[in-house]
Amino acid sequence: MSPRRPATEPSEKSRTRREQILDAAFHTFSQHGFRETAMDEIAAAANTSKGGIYFHFPTKEAVFREVMRSTADRLAAKVERAVASETDPIARAEAALRTVLLTFSGHRATARLLFVDAVGAGRVFLAETAALHARFAGMIRTYLEEAVDSGAIPPLDAELTSQAWFGALNEVVARWLLAEEPDRLDDNYPALRAILLRSVGVPEERIAAGDPAWHGARSDDRAPR
Amino acid sequence: MSPRRPATEPSEKSRTRREQILDAAFHTFSQHGFRETAMDEIAAAANTSKGGIYFHFPTKEAVFREVMRSTADRLAAKVERAVASETDPIARAEAALRTVLLTFSGHRATARLLFVDAVGAGRVFLAETAALHARFAGMIRTYLEEAVDSGAIPPLDAELTSQAWFGALNEVVARWLLAEEPDRLDDNYPALRAILLRSVGVPEERIAAGDPAWHGARSDDRAPR
Amino acid sequence: MSPRRPATEPSEKSRTRREQILDAAFHTFSQHGFRETAMDEIAAAANTSKGGIYFHFPTKEAVFREVMRSTADRLAAKVERAVASETDPIARAEAALRTVLLTFSGHRATARLLFVDAVGAGRVFLAETAALHARFAGMIRTYLEEAVDSGAIPPLDAELTSQAWFGALNEVVARWLLAEEPDRLDDNYPALRAILLRSVGVPEERIAAGDPAWHGARSDDRAPR
């Protein structure tokens, strides 16, 4: 018997199985894309049955949305945590950039899912994808505006600039994902940082000094998710 | 007999029908994406039959590849033409940027196809997509290297920078594509130009002067293809 | 999950449906041949859906192979059972012949499938067909060799002779299958028996005596499969 809980509250067992499915879906989606992933594959990877998935999710779309959401949440939380430990506005922007690059560097699957599959999942997810991009660009935008407000950099079109930053980052990641024999993604951080900081008018001395947080903070390239 | 190894030049009639099909495919692919487009749809849009398409192309993939190729060719040619009319290295880079933005601005479908569908078409097209991105980034790279060689801007990591530029541009376009009620895409040119030029160390005076070629050269937002 | 590698015994329900499909396939294949039979027909005859068949078999070919295999197995078992009840070497050969003729006589569909469709199913099944013929010829060969060893008949080229016997039998059956208004197939047994026995040098007295097992053992021409 399950403990005294409302019937609508998912039981421990159920929470676990749900997560199993999401994990499996995350991996298959990021490997084969949305359309190319069959419910059968997810079921097999989750050690359950197709019917089992349909108990927890109403449609395949719902599974995908949930995977995207939770993945984006995790990444956003990670970035926000990293940013929170910095106070200098420019350092905060650096931290955001650095974190994303480091995270993707160690988690190709996450990068693939968020920035390749999201786009390729079909017109049904257009709004979702736009929101996803807007979310990360929005984070960047916040840091840029802080920097402007603090006088660290001159005023700028924050909306467009954050899009450009995100796009630049996105492309570097995507090219790394598509490469046959990719180098370490994070090798690109110093140069990318320089370009982006320069693009918003950070003084050359500051750029030349490098990112003080960028000592051995290299990715370890092995975390499972 | 298949037309793929024509003993004689393809007849006028055939050339026309082939183009009809490519046109139709271009539109349906850019509206629904690769997987979501059925051969039947293309056939209907091309005023022909499914079998008719298969007379001209061996598979659906082949149609898509051809559409991508010809679209990319057209765009690349347009950019190169625009660039050729400038001599100053920075002006050449500006011309490239401006042309792409203007073109996409008037041809959402082209943008959609090259920068959204290409990515989302599935793993089969990975290499193709990578090549497509590399192609345009490569063009940018050439202009940047010219600028460096001429001393107009300081040395830089041309590979990464061209990726970043392309990515920034790509994202701005993509966001515009995904927006519900988009502004004019080309409204973004001045700000984007400033960011990018700044990112490679173009002097502020040059940036402030604006792009001299950017007078009424706005897109007209109506060309059929 | 596919049922091809069942972790547990296939359930009763499934066994039943699988057999339903095989039964339906047996009938449609033997009536229309492999290429001319559509999966839809099999599905309809099995009171299930096309998809239902694909749950149990990976391809149409696999269905055909399975039908052939099980049909051949059943026939071979029947022959072996009949032969086992005889001890005299010549009587054993007679039993084999008699059994095949009697079986086919009552089951045109079986005959059609094994000796007409198997050949006509296309190049993909060449090896399968060769093996099928070799299997039955091989059985005959065994009985002939026993007969030689026991001294009942003079030495002979067992390989060729078994082929010839099988071919003779096959043709008689085939002509009966192709006839518009066929007589009883088993009416031919006495004469065929005489020819074949004579061809391997069985003494005329033995031949003239007839097959003692051939009293009312006539087929009844109505068994469902």
Next chain:
Amino acid sequence: MSPRRPATEPSEKSRTRREQILDAAFHTFSQHGFRETAMDEIAAAANTSKGGIYFHFPTKEAVFREVMRSTADRLAAKVERAVASETDPIARAEAALRTVLLTFSGHRATARLLFVDAVGAGRVFLAETAALHARFAGMIRTYLEEAVDSGAIPPLDAELTSQAWFGALNEVVARWLLAEEPDRLDDNYPALRAILLRSVGVPEERIAAGDPAWHGARSDDRAPR
């Protein structure tokens, strides 16, 4: 201008093209079977177009029928010629057997077409196939009846025996066709001759003497058709 000929009479040019098509059809049918042969293949092999074939033949079936008919005619004529040069009834039967075996031995394609494809071409050709088999069995039957009439062999069921002979021959040929690495088909003649002659009661001395016509008359294994 064509010479003064009735309009219905095929012109020289036409006769040639028609034959080209039949030749091509013969080869493709015998290699891939009826259903597996596409009109395109025949057209390509005949160096003409699909439309060209439809000028000379109304349907694919018609082409097949014509190929079968002409091939069978050619073989039958060959056999009859060989038989005509013998007077002894048993020698005539031997000649028929020998000729077929030798012909097929050198022309796998003919054998394949007549005795494999004919069966496998589908239900539409049932009657045709039956007639084909009956035709050759009928020839054998004639020789057997002559032999009986002349007292060379005892009375027999000529219909059944001719079927059996034909079937035996057919199977030996078929097995040779299906074999991966076949020996020479005609190596089997002496043994097959012995079996068949014995089966109709030819005296052992006659059998043991061998076929006097079977000196170097081996096939040469190379004729194109």
Next chain:
DNA sequence: AATGAATGAGGCTTCATTCAT
């Protein structure tokens, strides 16, 4: 006579979803 092009019915297979147990 001949051809290239087009047609459209039909076939095999996939897969999201449903459902009885």
Next chain:
DNA sequence: GATGAATGAAGCCTCATTCAT
């Protein structure tokens, strides 16, 4: 809660046949 089984709507592709030129 979970599963195996079933469903049926598409989808891609093939190919005999037709037809304008």
